[in-house]
Amino acid sequence: MTVRPAWAGRNFLLLTGATVISNLGSSGAQIATAFAVLAAHGSATDVGLVAAARTLPLVLFLLIGGAVADRLPRHRVMVAANVLNCASQGLFALLVLTGQPPLWQMAALAALGGTGQAFFAPASEGMVLASVSGEHSGRAFAVFRMGMNGANIGGAALGGALVAAVGPGWVLAIDSAAFALAAALRAFLDAGGVAERAPGGGMLRDLRDGWREVASRTWLWAIVLQFSLVNAMIVAAESVYGPLVAKEQLGGARPWGLAMAAFGVGTVGGALLMTRYKPRRILLTGTLCVFPLALPSAALAVPLPAAGLTAVMFGTGIAVEVFSVAWMMALHQEIPEEKFSRVSSYDWFGSLVGVPVASALAGPVQDLIGRTAALWGCSALIALLTAAVLCVRDVRALTRRDRAPARDPHRPEGAAAHEAPGHQGDDAPRPTQAPPPVSRG
Template sequence: MNWSDSLAPLRNRNFAWYFASRLVNTFGNMMATVALAFAVLDITDSPTALGQVLAAHTIPMVALLLYGGVIADRIPRTLVLQFSNVASAISQGAIAVLVLAGHAEIWMLVCLSIVHGAVSGVGFPAMASALPQLVPRSDLQPANALVSLTRNGMMVIGPTLGALLVVTVGSGWALAVDALTWALAALLLVPVTIPPRESAGEPADTVRELREGWSFFWATPWLWIVVVGFGVLNLIHAGAWTTLGPAIADDTIGRQGWGFVLSAEAAGFLVTTVVLLRVRLERPLLLGMLGVLLMAPPMLILGVSPHLVGLVVAAFAAGAGTEVFGMGWNLAMQENIEDRMLSRAYSYDALGSFVAIPIGQIAFGPLAAVFGYRPVLIASAVAYAAIVALVLCSASVRNLPRAPATPAATVTTTTP
């Protein structure tokens, strides 16, 4: 694969606008991740409270994922995304105003996070399944890599910039930028047109469509095995890394240091994405799960000896490995699942993968208070590695190959 092939999706007008929308949205989100964490810690110096705010976003998102999948398989996905982006802009804007005005309380952030999580649950399946309709199958890997490149590039500068804003002008400004990017992302989707999918000729029936999606999910071993594994992996990651991480950083490497760690993780994503623009990824799930294993060392370092240099190096490696999985997973889904089922498959994937995240977000703060940060983080790293090993015991995961690079049947082509 040469550089011309790698950049081919950008010559497609629809994909280019979709790409731009994802770019600006990701930039705001990367700053908001750091800003929201420290906004909560400024109100109450409690990782338990932070876990509650994070869970308030995750729970309604998970609850609405299946419905979002049915919607995205039924009506134009760009319309679903525009609705989700506008509603997210409003909810994030309200959080930013409260923080900037100094009137924010935990219960307010919880309520607004519920709204933001709900619209995210509706929009996620549409976002994940729109890309295969924008490019031919032969361009799926470079298209996914380009989207990852924007995300990972913004992840390099976003957390550091967000942390810089937090320590200079306050977390509210980073949250305000995130709100603006949600609105701009909605506008950038206006020129995107996706050809209508063929109708099965049957009336809409949400329950029937959910059952059909579940039957497909359960009949595809590699799909449900990885999803079940990630249900536990994401619980551990959300509790040990996302919830306990900022609290430990506050007392050790500092807030700016935590921004450097998150940016190093993003740099690992970015470097790997550039490699994947040129290198075809074979055995996507085998290599992806081996990459995910690299998330265990930074958790271990965080618990044993949270020094900045060690965490930066380990986070970089973890980011690289996670990006390999992300690419492998998207290719496995997009190449092996037909379009009419793809949004529902992504919704069941997200439901299974995300459903336990609130448990980690809520439980790890109290667990650390009872048992101590160090034992909880060490146990988390060991459990994380063990789950990856169990998933790799499945031959359907280890042996899943890439599909032949044949053009998709229906793709919007480049316009003048």
């Protein structure tokens, strides 16, 4: 009697297992890092600076990471990135356990972690969907994200308890060990079934090729542009304004924590839904599910009572996950495998580039127009951007194909789409993935 579906091969199981392990550690480490800064007599601003120190190299090196992942074996890039994260977190843990490290040391180690993530993320997404056949890609990615999101929820809960029980240093040490174990699992990935990619003509040429892949597809750059602003609004609303609303009007950190946990549970429910649901109009379905992302900001602007906010966050989590899986299905179907990581890196870059700006401007905007107006503005902008993306014909027309036909990657997108079986004149777009603040782990 088999305990796993036939499509879930050795590589898929190794990738999913390694992701669950590393995310369990990383979710707790995010909490531990903040408390390590505070334990060293740091301020809230210092906590933000350490978080920014991780984000900045992540943004700076993402495009290079995507180009590297398309030039080298992706599993080796993933292992190297995990080793770097293991070393940085291990040293961070050692410094915290043996004293109170200065802020610059904690920021430098956080920056090393962000650098590792910049190389890991594009390579990872290229490997996950290369581990299953096209007709199973949607279900496989849904299962993968269900494990990832479940690990995020469990890791955050366990990490918070361990920080209180044994201190942040040991939680950082556990994260280092988790990265080591994940690297060991990924080292056993079999790359024999992945087609070899011919070396390109240099890093800059590879980056230009990746940009051409994005710029030549209206649906792709439109959604990446959309999420560069949508994610910024989400971060401003939920990372800056949300805790303030919770503290002043909802009863403190407890109801806010429950609402965020409900979002995480919703993402698991959305992934479970997508193991069964296979929408035909991939991007139309996914984009319609972006509209609910405007609801948390509106709920905070009212504000809804804690129970209402929790319900809104749960529903938003489901919607986010439907978008994420639909987006990845389209990407897997439409982007040439040998350029997958470069396109993925542009998507990550677009999704993250507005986040530091939004974090920095959220306070001044609140001072200028008031928190309620700022929250309603976040909600309105998300809805308007999503409505604008629905005006793009390729977004509405992309149709799922269980088996993608052989395709000349240099052929214009419209020609390939019109020739696809069952399209009957529909143009085919493609997606990239779930945006970091709402769907990446």
